[in-house]
Amino acid sequence: MEPQSDMRGRWVGHNFERQTRIVRAAIELLESAPSVDVPIQDIANRAGLSKSVVYRQFDGRDDLDRRIRAQIADDLLDTLIAALDFSHGSVSTIARRTIQAIGDWAEGHQRLYGFLRSGPSSDSKVSAIGTLKDEVAVKISGVVNSIAAMIGMDPAPFASLPYALVTMVEGTLTRWVQDPAPKRTRDEIINDLALYVGYLIDGGARTMGVDLDQDEELMSVIARLAAGDRSEP
CATH class of the missing domain: 1.10.10.60 (Homeodomain-like)
Known part of the structure; x- marks a missing residue:
């Protein structure tokens, strides 16, 4: 038996x-x-x-809808993680390709994106998109903390930055996707957001006493800072 x-x-x-x-x-x-x-x-x-x-x-239609949102969020998160690869590319390149990936997904799956924003993905009252933003911000925070440890610096100046970046990008792209007659093209809105992200990262770096060349390979930046060189190359 x-x-x-x-x-x-x-x-x-x-x-x-x-x-x-x-x-x-x-x-x-x-x-x-x-x-x-x-x-x-x-x-x-x-x-x-x-x-x-x-x-x-x-357990009813609400339970099914939550599971659907959770799966949509997982699919979008996989797309984001693939783009948000800190192992290659400059800060500028990483920011642009990640924003591009979000924009492509949101535009290509507008119905799913709208459904994702329509309710929670778990028993909590937090919206599925809110939960997803938290997960992405936590991932970015983990990377920032790891980099800070490698170069021997305090990551505190960047503590609020990940969520601010995620919220700005998601909110702006959502408004653009939902606009029936947007004044900016997709490429223009992505360029705008990449520029804004760069400003915020540069500001955080300067509070740490670091001059950051956003077009330098990130791994090279880390190696240089770990060696004690805080100047822009």
Whole structure:
């Protein structure tokens, strides 16, 4: 006889696979359906399951919607992390490609972006986009703290900067995406934001007594500062 623990583990895995199919089906429909209010029956049909199975997998429609937002947020976060790679590129390059990635995703998935902003992704009352911004800011803070430790400097002047940057970029891009007749092109708005991000980073660096060349490779900047050279190359 199969141990109960193995049976439970298999059942949990089976349910997880079904939940993933349902959430992915819902996301596909959100991209193409005429309304974000996609019926459960349509989601079930897309997932190749019965409506009753969908209802058994989630604690109501709100629970399903939270799971959908959580998956959308994870997909966007993967895009951001790939662009926000501090191992190569200058500060200017990293900032620009990350903003470009967000802009491309938001413009290419406007329905999903709107749904992401429509409610929470967990039992908390914090919006899914708010949770995502917190996660990105924490990741940036971790990198800043690591760099500060490598070069022997106090990261305190940058403590508020990650969330300020994330909020500015997300809010500005959201307004641009939602504007039916934007006055700035996508390239222009990305250039604007990259410039503003540069100003904020430069200001933080100067409070630490560092002259930062934003076009210098970041790894070279770190090596130079770690060697005690605080001047701009």
